[in-house]
Amino acid sequence: MTSEKPMLQVKNVWKRYDETVVLERLNADVMEGEFVTLVGTSGCGKSTFLNMLLGTVQPSKGEILLDGNPIPAEPGPDRGIVFQQYSVFPHMTVLENLIAASAFAKPGWSGRLFGQSKAKARQQALEMLEQVGLGAAANKYPHELSGGMKQRLAIAQALLGRPRILLLDEPFGALDPGIRSDMHALVLSLWREYKLTVFMVTHDLKEGFYLGTRLWVFDKLRHDPQAPGNYGAAITYDLAVGQMDKDLYQQIDEELRPMPEVSVA
Amino acid sequence: MKRLINQTPGKTLKLFLALLPFALLIVLYMASSDARLEVNPNDKLLPSFSQIGDGIDRMAFEPSKRTGEYLFWQDTASSLTRLGMGVLIAAAIGLFIGIVTGALPLFSAWLSPLLTVVSLIPPLAVLPILFIVFGLGELSKVVLIAIGITPFIARDIQRRTQEIPAEQLVKAQTLGANTSQILLRVVLPQILPKLIDAVRLSLGAGWLFLIAAEAVAATDGLGYRIFLVRRYMAMDVILPYVAWITVLAFFIDQALRWLNEKAFPWHQTGEKS
Numbered sequence: 001m002t003s004e005k006p007m008l009q010v011k012n013v014w015k016r017y018d019e020t021v022v023l024e025r026l027n028a029d030v031m032e033g034e035f036v037t038l039v040g041t042s043g044c045g046k047s048t049f050l051n052m053l054l055g056t057v058q059p060s061k062g063e064i065l066l067d068g069n070p071i072p073a074e075p076g077p078d079r080g081i082v083f084q085q086y087s088v089f090p091h092m093t094v095l096e097n098l099i100a101a102s103a104f105a106k107p108g109w110s111g112r113l114f115g116q117s118k119a120k121a122r123q124q125a126l127e128m129l130e131q132v133g134l135g136a137a138a139n140k141y142p143h144e145l146s147g148g149m150k151q152r153l154a155i156a157q158a159l160l161g162r163p164r165i166l167l168l169d170e171p172f173g174a175l176d177p178g179i180r181s182d183m184h185a186l187v188l189s190l191w192r193e194y195k196l197t198v199f200m201v202t203h204d205l206k207e208g209f210y211l212g213t214r215l216w217v218f219d220k221l222r223h224d225p226q227a228p229g230n231y232g233a234a235i236t237y238d239l240a241v242g243q244m245d246k247d248l249y250q251q252i253d254e255e256l257r258p259m260p261e262v263s264v265a
Numbered sequence: 266m267k268r269l270i271n272q273t274p275g276k277t278l279k280l281f282l283a284l285l286p287f288a289l290l291i292v293l294y295m296a297s298s299d300a301r302l303e304v305n306p307n308d309k310l311l312p313s314f315s316q317i318g319d320g321i322d323r324m325a326f327e328p329s330k331r332t333g334e335y336l337f338w339q340d341t342a343s344s345l346t347r348l349g350m351g352v353l354i355a356a357a358i359g360l361f362i363g364i365v366t367g368a369l370p371l372f373s374a375w376l377s378p379l380l381t382v383v384s385l386i387p388p389l390a391v392l393p394i395l396f397i398v399f400g401l402g403e404l405s406k407v408v409l410i411a412i413g414i415t416p417f418i419a420r421d422i423q424r425r426t427q428e429i430p431a432e433q434l435v436k437a438q439t440l441g442a443n444t445s446q447i448l449l450r451v452v453l454p455q456i457l458p459k460l461i462d463a464v465r466l467s468l469g470a471g472w473l474f475l476i477a478a479e480a481v482a483a484t485d486g487l488g489y490r491i492f493l494v495r496r497y498m499a500m501d502v503i504l505p506y507v508a509w510i511t512v513l514a515f516f517i518d519q520a521l522r523w524l525n526e527k528a529f530p531w532h533q534t535g536e537k538s
Binding site for chain 2: 054056074075076077079080081083085086087088089090091100101103104105106107108109110111112141142143154157158160161163
């Protein structure tokens with residue numbers, strides 16, 4: 001947070017699929033340690049942007065710089081990810097999932113640890129499990145866990161990769177509201193402890209306001225009713241959370257609500 | 266009265282209904298057999314159960330007059346060895362090709378079209394070539410089974426590999442995994458139960474190729490024996506052999522199912538996690 005230069009620079013990024021423009025003219029700088037939440041209607045391109053940070057999607061135009069260098073075009077250990085689902089390995093127990101994370105961080109072809117390094121990874125994994133509240137579930141398989149516990153495991157696993165940036169793609173979208181607030185507390189405490197830079201996609205505006213230091217709203221600035229694919233979404237609001245007044249919240253909330261269906265005669 | 270689609274049999278009724286067709290078939294056979302034997306006691310087409318029992322006794326529990334071997338057990342051992350080797354080779358090659366083409370687009374680009382074309386070749390049409398190339402010994406029979414079911418297993422495994430959620434592969438990469446680590450730790454263990462499923466499905470075809478190869482060129486084996494005694498219309502041997510093949514197929518299938526459940530407890534219920 002002390003560094004002067006931004007960690008991440010987004011420079012005039014566009015994303016186009018064939019004739020459809022998904023994102024246009026994205027520009028932003030993000031400092032190390034920020035917690036950015038991305039909100040917007042479904043299909044507005046916020047997940048596409050997150051995938052660009054992840055490296056699974058490349059910009060059609062423009063570039064994203066990480067510490068001044070173009071972000072790698074494939075996923076890597078500097079950027080951790082938690083998806084809404086399928087984030088953990090179903091054939092490994094909770095503990096094995098975490099030990100595998102440590103094994104993947106090391107070179108070698110087998111992805112397994114032996115002897116001392118395995119014992120160390122195991123110890124580390126058990127500590128991490130305590131920290132995320134999964135201590136009692138160490139030997140269970142993911143399908144035996146509830147949705148919230150599964151996401152705790154996914155977060156713990158991502159953190160064992162020691163990422164600088166943590167990407168969260170609607171991680172709590174499938175969870176009950178009560179469990180969601182527990183997860184918010186967990187994410188905030190881990191964010192502080194590990195000094196992470198977090199990007200979180202959500203379609204829950206309240207979640208975007210409550211968590212994080214900065215809120216990005218993705219929406220289309222221009223509309224062509226004859227050719228809806230002509231224009232893409234951009235960042236329409238870039239707000240430091242905390243300095244926000246209630247009227248603005250209302251206004252954004254209105255804008256994000258899906259437009260009423262127009263019946264065609 | 267409930268609609269037919271909503272009517273489910275209770276436990277006892279279900280068992281009764283399951284056994285009923287078998288019982289009816291046996292009764293029907295016995296009646297037909299009796300009727301024919303009444304007219305002509307030397308009829309060979311539908312032997313009575315006691316005649317079949319004699320046939321089994323002769324083949325399984327008396328040494329052959331010519332070779333001194335117990336033919337039934339020797340045939341069984343030979344056939345199961347061939348089938349087992351053929352299926353094992355097919356499973357190993359199919360697993361390798363399936364994972365490589367399913368997970369690595371660069372390999373899929375040249376292997377998948379080839380695999381599609383090869384899978385369209387009727388294996389039995391290739392049998393003469395196998396006899397010419399590998400001779401009439403064990404090798405050509407094993408190769409026929411392997412050639413016959415490898416494409417099916419490979420394509421099934423390819424599809425199963427592609428079905429693994431991309432999220433898991435991305436997640437592994439964000440943890441620093443390289444390609445071989447992902448293939449060995451994320452893909453392979455999740456594919457093994459699918460491989461056993463694929464083998465179960467391909468065993469039917471495996472038996473077909475085994476019996477075809479034995480019918481054409483062999484000196485023992487279940488298929489060989491059936492085709493041999495056909496010359497004497499020895500239904501008292503053919504029928505128990507067919508039943509025995511069915512029983513073997515059933516127990517092999519059940520054993521593989523059991524293995525799948527025991528070895529991969531996370532499978533079925535857990536695969537969507």
